[in-house]
Amino acid sequence: MIVNYTVVIPAAGQGKRMNAGKNKQFIKLEHKPIIIHTLSVFQSDASCSEIVLVANQNELEDLTGLMNEYKIDKVSSIVCGGKERQHSVYEGLKAVKREQIVLIHDGARPFIKHEQIRDVTVKASDTGAAVVAVPIKDTVKKVEDETIVETVERSSLWAVQTPQAFRLPLILKAHKQAEEKRILGTDDASLVEQIGHAVSIVMGDYRNIKLTTPEDLLFAKAIIEERNEGFK
Template sequence: MYKNQYISVIIAAAGMSNRMGSKINKQFIYLNDKPILAHTVEKFEKCKYVDEIIIVAKEDEINYCKKEIIKRYKFRKVSKIVRGGRERQESVYNGILALDRKTNIVLSHDGARPFVKVKNIIDSIKGAIKYGACVIGTPVKDTIKIVANNKDIDNTPKRDLLWAAQTPQCFKKEIIMEGYRKAIEDKFVGTDDSMLVERLGINVKVIMGNYENIKITTPEDLIIAESILKDRDTIYRNKRFAFQTR
């Protein structure tokens, strides 16, 4: 399935981090032993099907990213760090413009989603090869309300039809490029890459992700992230102890 496929990942790490209330970009906040962005890049570095990683960073953080993320953790698949834009959409587009000429499958991922699993990445690649466009996501657990401007509930959609979109979102190169071309032409700004492809009338498949794949945005998210890492460490130590005592 992966023969003759050149797979590139664009990691968007140029956000303003306003909701985090931190003096530094949330991508560089440490979780346990390393920055959030390093945790994120590591997952794609480990995926054997990923050929290149492009990081999109704020212009004044590019050198810091090179030194403290790429060089420090010896990531070999990061080919470029490019300047981000005012919006995520502009940032990802800058990443698209920097893709290797050989690229035919493109993944976009949030730098602040460090808990994506390698399996999610592989499933996304498979989905893009098979369907042309896909996103990973999870069925919502809460009842969702559509609320009017005056805060009156307008309607309650059926929960079993609702999914929370995550990243990576994965596309054949020509599809995502056409989505961006059309969005620029129409001066349209979407909240994720899938929206731009949906506007073309192209079907986008949803593939099951994992509930741990949170986007770290607020201080409360950091608490959840630390809990996830702690739980994973406990599971690892218990498995190791069980193996050693056999």
């Protein structure tokens, strides 16, 4: 089954935990900025109809230049982000031109595969809302005042990634209500949960990491090296 989609990619965060002195989206991996690695995945996916990129006001010109340099022509618009990621996503959603399934994907998560994109898109087409996630592997403890108070049963716990996929009217409704009620969710799926709509899970990939800290760049380089070895 093939489901066409639009993807909104928030890339307006400053990434302070990366300690790079600049937006982490511009950090280079294998001579290309992180954001280009991410965009290239969707550019090469035949099911992707449109990309909406959300950026900082002072980086619009630089990003436009990168789109031209790397021939990312599926970007229909680059819009200014808001104070929080949630606000940026909402601005991106309002710029979507096609009323179809819309994906929301972190700009600093460059290792998503077409397989997971297809799975989450098809599931959202069926159920209205779906996210990519992986079962957690570590033991989880609930802590208060630096003391363990509970060991959490992990068999039902999943670590949620992106993309998260929704029918466009549903996610717009969820964001509109969150804005009206001044709700700041932990992710876009949580806003859909707030309006009473169930969110489905599809299996992700542990390599689909978000690059947040300097240590993550070490993992990113290892993933790239592994992929390059696979082509030899």
